[in-house]
Amino acid sequence: DERMRMGYFAQIANMPETTKLYDTVVAWWDAIEVLIVTGATTAKVEAGNTGIKNIKRTGRGFRNPENYRTRILLASAARAVA
Template structure:
């Protein structure tokens, strides 16, 4: 059985080359995920589900407008 975690530098060459050539990273995706988690964390203090939904939608609208 092959150990997938032990690819080492030789197995990652294709991924590293793609990063260097395209400059594409997952930074924007990770930033969006963190922002979503923070919005949900803040909104959890509300008892009513409609208030929770309102806070999530308002904060996400403010974030996209900025």
């Protein structure tokens, strides 16, 4: 029902931006509906990937692999405690 209501308002607005937004919602509706019903997201996975990237970014410039490894472990430990 809400998707149809959004389509109605997109037609009334008669703007390319709203039409494109509505078309995107229609194209992704199955995934959007799954999110609404289950509440399942990939947020935890994405947060983990961001954390890994930040740790790797912190280690740039280290030439000694042992120092690099130590820095990664320290950053991971600090995150686990917080």
